[in-house]
Amino acid sequence: MPPTPALKDYAQADVNRSLTPEDKIHFFREMARIRRFEQTALKHYNGGKMGGFLHLYIGQESVAVGTVSLCGEHDHVITAYRCHGHALAVGMEMNPCMAELFGKATGASKGKGGSMHLFDPENNFWGGHGIVGGQTPLGLGLAYGVKYKNQEGCCLCYLGDGAVNQGAFHESLNIAALFELPVVYVIENNGYSMGTSQTRSSAYKHCLAQRAEAYDMEWDVVNGEDLYEVRAKTQIAMERAKKESKPTVLEIDTYRYYGHSVADANAKKYRTPEEINQYRAHHDPLRLWRRRLVEEGVLTEEQADAIDKEAKQEANASATFAIESPAPEVAEIFDDVYWETDNNTEAANTGRHFFND
Secondary structure (H helix, E strand, C coil), X not given: CCCCCXXXXXXXXXXXXXXXXXXXXXXXXXXXXXXXXXXXXXXXXHCCCCCCCCCCCCCCXXXXXXXXXXXXXXXXXXXXXXXXXXXXXXXXXXXXXXXXXXXXXXXXXXXXXXXXXXXXXXXXXXCCCCCCCCHHHHHHHHHHHHHHXXXXXXXXXXXXXXXXXXXXXXXXXXXXXXHCCCEEEEEEECCEEXXXXXXXXXXXXXXXXXXXXXXXXEEEEEECCCHHHHHHHHHHHHHHHHHHCCCEEEEEECCCCCCCCCCCCCCCCCCCHXXXXXXXXXXXXXXXXXXXXXXXXXXXXHHHHHHHHHHHHXXXXXXXXXXXXXXXXXHHCCCCCCHHHHCCCCHHHCCXXXXXX
C-alpha cells in the first residue's frame, strides 16, 4: 500500500480544480485569522492575562484549513491540545475561543477547559484533549457512530507525531481496521515530540504513517505547506472512509514556529534559530498560499493586506471581549461535570456521587 503517486501540481486534482476564486480567498482568510488569533493570544499570555498552558498553531494553519475545508454534514473533527486552529477552521467564532483561553464564563467550555479543551458540538468539533493520544479512541468512537447510523461521513482525528507511540493509538488502529470504520488519522508531524526530535523519539523505516501497514491500512504522506496537496490527499482518504468505510493514516509534514507550548523555555535550544528562520522564510504556509493566489491572479497584494488587517482587528476585538467577560461563578463549579446530574435524570438519583457528601 504505497502512498499516492505525486502530481506535478496538486492544483490540478479534481477537488481543487472545482474551487472558485472566492473559495481560495476564503482559505487565505481562515489561515490569516488563525495566525492573528494565535499572535494575539501569545501577546496576552505573555502579559500574564491567561493561566495554564498555551500551545500555538502558528506554522501549521494549512493543515487545519485544508482538511476541514472538505468536511460535510456528517463529518466530525477531534484533536489534541494544539486545538485553536481546528476550532476556528470548523467555524467556532473568535470570541468564545479567546474567552476560553482567558478562563471566562463566555468561553466555549464556560471557562473550565482553557486552551487545551475547546468544544463546539454545533460544528461537529469534539475537542481539544490534553491527554496525549487520548483523542484517538474517541475519534474511533465517532467513526463507529457514523457507521452505526448509516451516515455518509467520517471522523478526522488529529494527533501529533509524539502521540504515535501511545498504546491507545495502536489499539485504535487495530479496531479501526478490524471493524472497517470511517476514520482518518491525521498525524500533524511538526518534527518534535515536545522537545525531542522525531529521530530520537520514534523508531520507523521510512515514515510514521507507514506503521499503518501493520494493520493492513492505507496510508500516505502529505506536504503540509501546500494547501492544494493537503486537500487532494485528504479527499482521497475521506472518500475511502465514506464510500468504503475504510480507515487511513495520513502523515502531514508541517512545522511549529514556537515551542511545544509558550512555557517551553528551551524551544531554541533543541532546534537552532537558523532552522526556525529557514522554515519561516521558505516554508510558511500562509505566505506560500498568498504568493500562489497572487500568481494565479486570484488575489492582489493590496487585498491580501486588507484581509490580514481585518483578521488582526477581529483577533484584537476577541481579546477585548474576553478581558471584559465575567469569570465563572463558584456556584457553577460542579455544573457540566456529569450530564446526568445537570439534567436530574433517574441515573443521577441512583447511587451516590462523590460531591454529594
